[in-house]
C-alpha cells in the first residue's frame with residue numbers, strides 16, 4: 001500500500017489532498033447537471049439517537065426558552081426567544097472525516113508530524129477540516145452496488161472490490177472521473193432503520209463496505225471525496241479478520257482522500273434509477289471548526 005501516495009503531489013505545504021482535483025472547470029460542468037431543480041438531502045437526522053461510533057458519547061441537545069421583557073414595544077406583550085445548544089463529537093451522523101483524523105507511524109497526510117500537527121488544546125494545526133470550507137462543490141456520481149447485486153442491502157462483512165465498482169458503473173452507464181464526489185450505496189443504513197434490536201447490536205462491528213483492493217482503484221480514478229451509507233466507509237470486520245479500520249490510513253493519510261460516512265443514499269438511489277441518470281451536482285461543505293478533525297454535514301445532491 002505504500003505505493004499509493006499523494007504526498008508532495010500538490011506541494012510540501014498542501015493540506016487538502018484530493019480536493020485539489022476539483023477545479024473551476026469541474027464546478028462549472030457540474031452545475032450544468034442541474035436539470036429539474038430537485039434537491040435531495042443525503043444526511044440522516046441529527047439527534048441523541050443518531051448513530052455514532054461507540055467510542056464517542058451520543059449527541060446531547062438542550063433547549064432553553066428565554067423570556068425577554070420589552071417594556072415599550074407597543075404590541076402589548078413580551079417577546080420570547082428560544083435557543084438551544086448541543087454537545088457532540090463532530091463525527092456523529094453524516095460527516096466528513098478530516099485529513100488529520102487517521103494516521104500511522106506518527107505521520108498524517110503529506111508527511112506532517114502527527115505530534116505537532118494535532119494539539120490537544122487547539123486541535124489540528126495541519127489538515128484541519130476548516131481548510132475544506134469551500135469544498136466540495138463538484139460532480140457527484142452514485143454507484144448503487146446493492147442494486148447491482150440484486151439486493152436491498154449488501155450483507156454485513158461484504159467487501160466491495162474494484163470489479164464491483166466497475167460493473168455497477170457499466171450497468172448504470174456512468175463513468176467515474178477526476179474530481180468527482182463518488183457515492184457508494186450498500187443499503188446498510190436503510191437496513192439499520194428496519195433492523196431488530198438484536199441486529200442493531202452488531203451495527204458498528206459488522207457492515208458491508210470497501211475492501212482494501214478498492215484503494216488502488218480510487219487512487220487511479222482521482223476522485224475528490226467519497227461518501228458511503230455505512231459507519232466507516234470500509235468493510236467490517238476487516239478482510240484479514242483482525243485489523244481495525246485498515247483502509248482509513250491508506251485513504252486518508254496516504255491519498256489525502258476525505259471520507260464521508262453515514263450518507264443517506266436511499267432517496268437519491270430511487271431518483272437516479274427513475275431517471276436512469278446517476279450523475280448530479282454535489283454540494284457538501286464542512287463547518288468552519290477551527291482546528292477541527294471532522295465535521296457534521298448535510299450533503300446535497302442537486303439534479
Ligand code: UVW
Pocket residue numbers: 053055091097231232233248261
Ligand atoms: C473511528 O474513527 C473509530 O471511526 P470513523 O472514522 O469511522 O468515524
